[in-house]
Structures are given as C-alpha cells and as structure tokens.
Amino acid sequence: MKKIGVLFGRENTFPWALIERINSKKIKGIEAEPVLIDKCQQNQPSDYAVVLDRISQDVPFYRAWLKNAALNGTAVCNNPFWWSADEKFFNNCLAEQVGVAVPKTVLLPSNQRPPDTEQDSFRNLALPLAWEEMFEYIGWPAFFKPFAGGGWRNVYKLNNMHEFFHVYNQTGQLTMMLQENIDFTDYFRCYCLGGDNVHVMRYAPQEPHHRRYVQEDIPIDPKMHKQVVDGVIALNQALGYDFNTVEFAFRDGVPYAIDFCNPAPDADIYSVGEKNFEWIIENAAQMLIKKAQNHVDGQMNLTWGTFVQNSVAGKGMSAAKEAPAKKKVPAKA
Secondary structure, X not given: OEEEEEEOOOOOHHHHHHHHHHHHOOOOOEEXXXXXXXXXXXXXXXXXXXXXXXXXXXXXHHHHHHHHHHHOXXXXXXXXXXXXXXXXXXXXXXXXXXXXXXXXXEEEOOOOOOOOOOHHHHOOOOOOOOHHHHHHHHOOOEEEEEOOOOOOOOOEEEOOHHHHHHHHOOOOOOOEEEXXXXXXXXXXXXXXXXXXXXXXXXXXXXXOHHHOOOOOOOOOOHHHHHHHHHHHHHHHHHHOOOEEEEEEEEEOOEEEEEEOOOOOOOOOHHHHOHHHHHHHHHHHHHHHHXXXXXXXXXXXXXXXXXHHHHOOOOOOOOOOOOOOOOOOOOOOO
C-alpha cells in the first residue's frame, strides 16, 4: 500500500477535500490520510510514500521530520531541503537568470544586530551604506518587505526616504528588501503543480482578502496568458517546486514576477472561490497519485529544480524525473 499523507495545521477546507478526492478515485494500492507522527527516530523511514507539506514553515519539528522522511524515500512536496534554503532575494536573482522580468530590488542588512553579534561582526559593511544610489535605482514609491517569509507580514509601501528610515528603524533584526513599485494594468496569481501544470487566475492584491479573486471570469488575452504560463513554468522548473503560486503584474506589456515563493499557498475555498478550489483539488490529487505510483522504495524521490541540478552543489544528487524544460520568457517585451 502506498500512503499519501497531508501535513497541515489550521486549514480545513483544502486538506480534507484533497484527502477525500484522492480516496474517492479508489485507485488500487493507494490511499490518503492526514499525516500522523508518533515518533521521529533518526534514519528510519516514515509510513508514507508521498507527503504534501502545508505547515512545516511554521513548525521546525515538522521540517526536521520531513527531511528525515525524504532521506529515507518519501516524496515530500515541496522538497524540504530546498524550501529551507529558499528566500525571495535569491529567487529574484534566479528569475533574471532564467529570463523572467522582476522589479528592481536591493537587499539591506538588518537595522539591529542579530543575536550573538557585536559591532566588529559587521566590519565588512561599508557604513554608511550607499543610500542615495539605492534610492535612485529603486525610485519612489517602493515596497519594503522581508527577504524571506510570506503572508504580507511586515510589508510596507513607502513614498520617500523619510518614510523609509522611519520604518527601517522599526524592523529590528529582520533582513529586508527595498523593491521597485510596479504600476500594473493587469495582475494574475497562478497555481503551478508538478512544474508544468498551470492555472491562471485574475487577482486584485489591493482588495480585501475575500475579494481578491472576484475578477476570475474576465477573459484573458491569449498572448498575455501565454506570457504568464511560460513565466510560471520557467520559474518553477528552475526552483523545483511541486506546489507553488506565482504572481505576475503587467506594466507596458511586460509581465513582472512579483511573488513566486509560495510553497504552501492559500487554497481555502472561501478565499479562492469554488471554481479555483475545484481545479486545485482535482489537479493536486492527480499529481500526488502520480507521485505515489512512481515512488521507488530505497531511493530519494524528491523533485530538484534545474538550477540545483545544474549547479556545483547539485552534482551527484539523486533527482526525480521532471517535466521537459519550456521556452524561457523574454525579460523585455
């Protein structure tokens, strides 16, 4: 029996509907259930062929359990080793490498020193920093946000350097990014499953949470749709995410990737709507079933992105078979 486990926390609509959908297909030798952990013994396999991770970003114990399970053959979605190392500034750099346009961004040291450091720990920083050069490069208004994390926590829209320094002085030990504002004419949020299965949704990030998907029935120009799909695939092929969302903002005909590190994205029926919910339930079920069917005991069954596979650090890694690479998206129209 190949068991598919869903690891989740306070979510209700998505995990239970996903488990029910998988089991309703009555595929011989495959069943789904909520993950249940009664012990975590080093270098011992779990009971699951596949695990969909929805919560380990908030629970370090779960992340460690998933890594141990993955080393012993469980196909964990998303790869817990890559997810642990991933962050938004690196993703922006990677996006440019694969030809996807992103807003201009600079990385800044934390306003306050991290624990167990002192003034000499930062002797390699040129102080004061080149503030004027960075402000000129980014322009105003600009977005100021953490280089890692999600949920729109600690995200600010700032209009000038006076607002910037007022907020920067309150960010404590957070490592932050200052990012160009994109005045967009169209905005899309996209699910991506298995690296190449893309569902494009119109999205209104400026609206209250429950109204952000209300434009889903407005037709999408075919050329624009293709640009978005190609960009989503290019990013997820490089990152190696099995389950992710990507947001694109269009300015002057160019799609800018705004947010594309969402390995446990919102999938609640009350926020995404019934139509999008049905797509994600059915397609996630099919992806997890396929992974269970392709699971091989005694080897690593994780997905690794093309960037990791082709890098020096990635040489020699055991990688799951991935979808063929798709055409890159030009960074400029």
